[in-house]
Amino acid sequence: MFWVDADDAFAYSMLSLAVLFVLVMSMSLMIRANFFLTARHRLDSDHVMLTFDDGPHPALTPRTLDILEEKGVKAMFFLIGKNIEQYPELVERIVREGHLVGGHSYHHEWSIGFKTGRQLTQELMQPQRQLSEITGQDERYFRPPFGVTNAHIAYAVQQNKLKTIGWSLRTYDTAADFSTEKVARIVKRAKPRDIVLLHERMESTVEALPALIDGIRQKGMEFGVLTAKS
Template identity: 40%
Template sequence: MRTLIFYILLFDAILFTGVFWYLEFPWYIILLLFLVFLIFTALASSQIRWNLFVSSIHSGNKVGNQIALTFDDGPHPVYTPLVLDILKQHQAKASFFLIGKNAEKYPYLVERIFEEGHTIGNHSYSHSNTIGFSSKNQWIQEIQSTNLVIQKIIGKTPKLFRPPFGITTPHLGLALKQTKMTSIGWNHRTFDTAQKNVDAIVRKLEQNVQAGSIILLHDSHERIQPLLEQLLTKLANKNLSFVSLNELLDEKSYLEV
């Protein structure tokens, strides 16, 4: 249905462009109207929480004071072990959305994540800067290649998918449906790869995070260690506990074979 809506909007944009051209509207009016459509489409693609092209899960059960920490872009040979050490120290569980080419390069880290009771999800194989322009078949290749890498390492095939950059498109929606994957978003984005002020990130989360929250973090940069240490302490003081996504959402983490 979401894909159908997109193509209806595209058809309408082209149709009205033709009508206005036929009625001899000024060219800049026609261009402006078409730019409005393009801008709306770009915004909709970049706003995963709009659920326009892909239906994603952004929060979980608010009963029980549980929240989910999620880490994108790993595994990283330096920072993922640090994150795992901190999580173990605080007896916290989390979910890791892995890039396929990284998982292929560091299989021992994939094993460790799984063996320590954390959930593993799919974050595409390449995480290319232009991945948002992928066709349905290219998305399917990205998803299946990563699932195959992870399945060979832990013996299970991920069911949860986090779109790179949070970008969603009609083609991705079709690919997720065909591969039977579930898209996972978030309701707290930290921008921790760009935000240098760790204290500011922690302070904002401490003020806004509630039971059922899904927090987006990255185990791919040097600030994640002090950020995670502070965050776990501050949120635990609010009587919040840290669980994997399958527990928070009551959602299966892995596909049935």
């Protein structure tokens, strides 16, 4: 007879969580490898594009925009549907100031890796509709949350003609020890055509941003965004 006591049940649920975590992490590695879907990871021009994920954020998006304005840098924002719903005026400001926007799923939850069909389409397309309503254009740029890709996401992306944008330079700015001191390391790795992954929900990222922009410029590179061609 198979019988599980309370402690075993706890151990089993921890084990399933660990398996789930490894599974989702390995799926997220695949966006770089273009395993399931073709994502753009570099620009066509020699510029460097800064991308900010997970906004809009009520306090940190305005600070990010102020810095970009002051430095004269155009960037790209991958926005979460539920945040767009809460702060549409911040999306309006992002667009008004000449930055590009893309969708980054509605809920931004790990469970996206397990959604299929209509539920997955809704998760991907709701932010695109929200953005299109704000910009008055057909918004198709998309970045999967956590970089998760699988066959279902690839199918939904293709069916809805989304243009997936990845990255070539990861900053690890969500790590607890990220600080302005880490900027030199990122600047050293930066190359023309790089797409840089940043998160404007992180205060440490916003604080490090002026030094990052200055450092990349000191290496002789300039900033730009995707063009219609790219």
